[in-house]
Amino acid sequence: MKLHLSTPSNKLLQNNIQITGSKSESNRSLLLQALYPNINIENLSNSDDAEVMQKGLKIDNGVVDIHHAGTAMRFLTGFFASQEGKEVTLTGSQRMTERPVKVLVEALQNLGAEISYEKNEGYPPIHIKGKNIEENKVSLPANISSQYISSLLLIAPSLKNGLELELVGKITSVPYIKMTLALLAQIGVENTFEGNTIKVSPKPNVESTNLVVESDWSSASYYYSIAALSEVGSEITLSAYKSNSLQGDSVLQELYTEFGVETQFEGNTVVLKKVENPKEQKVQFDLSNAPDIAQTIAVTCFGLGMECHLTGLHTLKIKETDRLEALHTELSKLGANITVTDKELTLSLSEAMNAEVAIDTYNDHRMAMAFAPLAMKIPLYVNDAEVVSKSYPDFWKDLEKLDFQVKTV
Structure with missing residues (x-):
């Protein structure tokens, strides 16, 4: 299944999303x-x-x-x-x-x-x-x-x-x-x-x-990315989450403050608020304890026109695909200036963001979902989009709730 994603008509988001267990x-x-x-x-x-x-x-x-x-x-x-x-x-x-x-x-x-x-x-x-x-x-x-x-x-x-x-x-x-x-x-x-x-x-x-089972913080990462790429004043509410989470990817709360996204807990929901545009042009994160959010962060930085240096990524070589090489290939297609080693990724300032590019997913659910938020900036295609069912079968339906235009090609 090949999908075409295009930008929500209103980039000031106000929506609620229910995510199933981790x-x-x-x-x-x-x-x-x-x-x-x-x-x-x-x-x-x-x-x-x-x-x-x-x-x-x-x-x-x-x-x-x-x-x-x-x-x-x-x-x-x-x-x-x-x-x-x-x-x-x-x-x-x-x-x-x-x-x-x-x-x-x-x-x-x-x-x-x-x-x-x-x-x-x-x-x-x-x-x-x-x-x-x-x-x-x-x-x-x-x-x-x-x-x-x-x-x-x-x-x-x-x-x-x-x-x-x-x-x-x-x-x-x-x-x-x-x-x-x-x-x-x-x-x-x-x-x-x-x-x-x-x-x-x-x-x-x-x-x-x-x-x-608490809802999945890895799945929440894509909404953090969408919030970061949205207009100041946007709010996305996700459920059901715990402030004392056992999941390593809950570090998103801290990391995404660098992108102007604030996290607030209200009962069993978490509210992502875009409170400001990023103050810095470069971020550096050691993701040894949360490698599954590396793809999301790299794409977020590219979408915001920021540089990043991500370390602690040695386990990404043996995931569903070699995620570092896959990121290098797909971000390069979009116009990114990116280099990778066997355990690090560096994204330098890029001059272009190429629209209508087809993102290959390599049988990797996280490749499909990490790149989807870029539709906040440019229309793009996602090949083999059904791969999201590995961890988040309802992902594309939930994007439509945020007013993303999602069409099967």
Whole structure:
């Protein structure tokens, strides 16, 4: 599906948007529910990834195809490895077979798991024969994707002796690790995170518990971008959010003050207010703890005619696509002056903003949604726009509520 996006007739926005539950929180909660059926979940994400996770968790034997869902790949690897009597082959899309799982597989093997590679060493598809894991000490590099770490932490309370996990080196993506530990605490699992060591106590049973999933801050990022590109006086209200969020991407509240966007909480809603135009022409952010908003910020800066230098982006190389190279290609088409390395992005002042450009999305939901706010400035096309269903199926409908002109080509 190819879409044409054009500018809202009124750039002074006043709208309300309801966003479903966080994909990150939903998938963690679903895995915990599979381990402890007494858990009830509210405001579950309606994303493809959450749907894939739900289906995968119900399979006992055979092939589990998670398509493009990287979170499901990591979380289900730990889950099936610890489920005695279950035997599956975990696979996914072509891109998924190019995304490494070796660090996680080796950690699980060191704990006593039985996992083998079906094709290429270190990559899916993998064959898993579930076992009753009794070993309880393992180490992982601290600078890897937090999903590897969370995969181990989520199954830890169900293991006979719990888990002691040592993270070697400088830790990145700390908020996502803390999100996992906070959810464990909510269901009564004792855990500690001191220095580079995380300890999770065993818990055979959990009392009846209700987990309410907060709406997705990653999805909110696109409205922060729209607010930044709108006229002063615009207000966009999003629900349902918590001021004490577990999600790392909630740092948007702080970062977008640089673009003149103020955040206010009113009950379970968050109001984004464009209070002024940016005072500075350049921003510098370290996004090691929130890499998923890098695309949104880079596009926001381009739309505002600002320079930016973004660091801490090393995990973007192994996402749904190589997001750094994809950003370089697509922003260059629009006229941006951009350079990238394997972990940084620099956007210099650009002389042009080319209209009616077709943005390629690379099977990556965040490429489609990060570029969409640019329609506040110029009309553009989005190729394979249906990819947003991975995390936010209603995205294009919600843009129309903001008076964006969204037409299928």
